[in-house]
Amino acid sequence: MNTSDKTKAHTEEQYDHVQSVFESIASKYDIMNDILSFRRHKAWRKFTMKQMAMKPGDTAVDLCCGTCDWTLSMAEASGTGQVIGLDFSPNMLKVGENKVRAKHKEDQITLVQGNAMELPFEDNRFDYATIGFGLRNVPDLEKVLQEMRRVVKPGGMVVCLELSKPTWQPFKGIYYFYFQKILPSLGKLFAKRYDQYKWLPDSLALFPGREELAAIFRNVGLEHVKAYPLTGGIAALHIGIKENRHV
Known part of the structure; x- marks a missing residue:
């Protein structure tokens, strides 16, 4: 097997593993988000929506949409614009579909x-x-950002809200202890899943920090990149703009 084949096989193996994780925790995903983030994820999304400043009729695609909380927020902000939620987990999408129906947004959200x-x-x-x-x-992740840049209009916005890495002590030490030691145990207690929630801190360990991710945004061709630390840096909002050829 050559290097290219090995890389492809590793990518497919990682994709399948992550998909299996989210398939297994879909029914408990929302309550675990509340517990594990102390409900801060709602405030982070509210801040993000303010920075996005969507206008009536704006369109959006929400990647890794999960159970569709952000998808619904954008549909409500747009009012009439079409919003597409995309995810690789059928079980997560089933939960999201129920929310979309409950909000009577079937005609606006796909x-x-x-x-x-x-x-x-x-x-x-x-x-x-x-x-x-x-x-x-x-x-x-660079391929995902390239794809996001590709599908937005010139002048359109690429937005990433994600967990990040605190940089100052003692908060950094407390955060990593919680994320690596306490979080998997909470997953076992509330969602009956230990291994899956043990995997989540492992994924963060390999993820770039706030400034590193901002540099990747620029490397894929996004402009006017902004990076906002949230709640002491445990999460971050990144925004980049696709060049506007008409300016």
Whole structure:
């Protein structure tokens, strides 16, 4: 097996493993998000929506949409614009579909099972491309960002809300102790899943820090990149703009 084949096999193995993780925790995903983030994820998303400043009629694609909380927030902010939620986990999408129906947003929101590294959408289609708490789970995050940049219109916005790495002590030490030692035990207690929640801190260990991710945004061709630390740096919001050829 040559290097290219080995890389492809590793990518496929990682994709399958992550998919199996989220398939198994889908029914408990929302309550675990509340518990593990102390409900801060709701405040982070609210801050993100403020920075995005969506206008009526704006369109969006929400990658790794999971159970569709952010997808619904964008649909409500847009009012009439079409919003597509994409995820690779059928079980997560089933939970999201129930939420979409409960909010009577079936005509505005379309849910698609797919791969964030190979988006099934044409170039320059959306005003926004977003990914929330999903970028650290993909085998090739740079490829995902390239795809997000491809499918937004010139002047469109690429948005990533994700866990990050605190840089100052003693908060950094407390955070890593919680994430590596306490979080998996909470997963076992509330979701009956230890191994899956043990994998989540492992995924963060390999994920770039706030400034590193901002540099990757620039490397894929995004402009006016902004990076906001949230709650002491345990999460971060990154925003980049696709160049506007008309300016």
